[in-house]
Amino acid sequence: MTRRQIPVVERILSANDRIAANNRERLRGHGITTVNIMSSPGAGKTTLLLATIRALGEACKIGVIEGDVASQVDADKIAQAGVPVVQINTGGGCHLEASMVQQALNALPLEEIQLLFIENVGNLICPAGFDLGQDYNVALLSVPEGHDKPYKYPSMFEFVDLVLVTKTDVLPYMDFDLAEFRRLVHGLNPRAPVLPLSARTGEGMEAWLEWLEAAVRR
Amino acid sequence: MTRRQIPVVERILSANDRIAANNRERLRGHGITTVNIMSSPGAGKTTLLLATIRALGEACKIGVIEGDVASQVDADKIAQAGVPVVQINTGGGCHLEASMVQQALNALPLEEIQLLFIENVGNLICPAGFDLGQDYNVALLSVPEGHDKPYKYPSMFEFVDLVLVTKTDVLPYMDFDLAEFRRLVHGLNPRAPVLPLSARTGEGMEAWLEWLEAAVRR
Numbered sequence: 001m002t003r004r005q006i007p008v009v010e011r012i013l014s015a016n017d018r019i020a021a022n023n024r025e026r027l028r029g030h031g032i033t034t035v036n037i038m039s040s041p042g043a044g045k046t047t048l049l050l051a052t053i054r055a056l057g058e059a060c061k062i063g064v065i066e067g068d069v070a071s072q073v074d075a076d077k078i079a080q081a082g083v084p085v086v087q088i089n090t091g092g093g094c095h096l097e098a099s100m101v102q103q104a105l106n107a108l109p110l111e112e113i114q115l116l117f118i119e120n121v122g123n124l125i126c127p128a129g130f131d132l133g134q135d136y137n138v139a140l141l142s143v144p145e146g147h148d149k150p151y152k153y154p155s156m157f158e159f160v161d162l163v164l165v166t167k168t169d170v171l172p173y174m175d176f177d178l179a180e181f182r183r184l185v186h187g188l189n190p191r192a193p194v195l196p197l198s199a200r201t202g203e204g205m206e207a208w209l210e211w212l213e214a215a216v217r218r
Numbered sequence: 219m220t221r222r223q224i225p226v227v228e229r230i231l232s233a234n235d236r237i238a239a240n241n242r243e244r245l246r247g248h249g250i251t252t253v254n255i256m257s258s259p260g261a262g263k264t265t266l267l268l269a270t271i272r273a274l275g276e277a278c279k280i281g282v283i284e285g286d287v288a289s290q291v292d293a294d295k296i297a298q299a300g301v302p303v304v305q306i307n308t309g310g311g312c313h314l315e316a317s318m319v320q321q322a323l324n325a326l327p328l329e330e331i332q333l334l335f336i337e338n339v340g341n342l343i344c345p346a347g348f349d350l351g352q353d354y355n356v357a358l359l360s361v362p363e364g365h366d367k368p369y370k371y372p373s374m375f376e377f378v379d380l381v382l383v384t385k386t387d388v389l390p391y392m393d394f395d396l397a398e399f400r401r402l403v404h405g406l407n408p409r410a411p412v413l414p415l416s417a418r419t420g421e422g423m424e425a426w427l428e429w430l431e432a433a434v435r436r
Contacts, residue, residue, distance in 0.1 A: 041363055042360075042364045042367060069343060069371055069373070070369065070372050094312060094344050123312070123342075125287060125341055142260075142362060145260025149259055152286045152292075153288075153340070154288050170362070173388050173391055
């Protein structure tokens, strides 16, 4: 690679960051707290959002941006829960970018939203590098994925404000060492709490809801 | 995007394809069958390879290229099984490229290998687009990820020669509809067999081993 190519990469990154900063200003102007949810495919992002919407009920006005390579199956589920939602299809792209979120914001009733979730594309690598305008970053790691994932995907765990261990209801059937997972995460990122939960049984949901309520108040 | 930018993208792709074609020629020259294994993080690629190495034993000389963003935990496990292995760390990259495999081939005893597995980076999106020089592409989808994934990650399922449904031992504890998953895969890719298995219990391993033996003979 020649030296002349490097500034091009820098311009691409800063274009995303500029739009992300606009999104952040716009969201904060509406008093909205924005949480970017990231994980591997099938770790339970949508199931967690549905359980969170049910648990918070009227206590907090929620909006959701759904990111997927294709389809709107997740947005359909969120819409059925009675919450404003926009589906972004990246058409092959492996993560959301700030310009996609900017377009989604145009389609949401921002004046009716206090807490906006952005469900990123299912991918434990690429979403970590892209600012969207969010206030907080949350990674989900499901019990069936195994406790060794911070070794192999360190940038995601370094990057986030909170790590949720999902699907704890299947802990008895899986070889997952929660203490070892916590140790690996805190080796990369000492400040991120690690909260285990099961959206299916409700176990551990209180700690997540308390974290959210504190985030909305801040 | 202007017209002048499009040829640049084409050149990048064809550089990878050119190296992939070299890899393929080199591997076939050694009589090696190469299988590219892809899935989400934690779907069980390494566990399947370890079970396959144990099951085939002396019947087939296996080699492995391990792809990860960071660490060599997977290569260490394969090396303990007594099989030649090379670890590629992409250093943030979300998929393997042909040039990485080319370097890995330089470090493997090709004359001692009949069946080479390339374990791609854990990612259900990006690896689908990159030829490495392999003969076959296999996708793993683990039961805990859910049967709806072909809707959201169609390019992976369109691309592969075989789909393995892994971790079937946890089917009783998960909401996974195997018939529906099969229907979705075959809607995208009618020619790919869908084989359910559990590397932990051994259930379904015979059909995978038969597929491999036929692939090596071809």
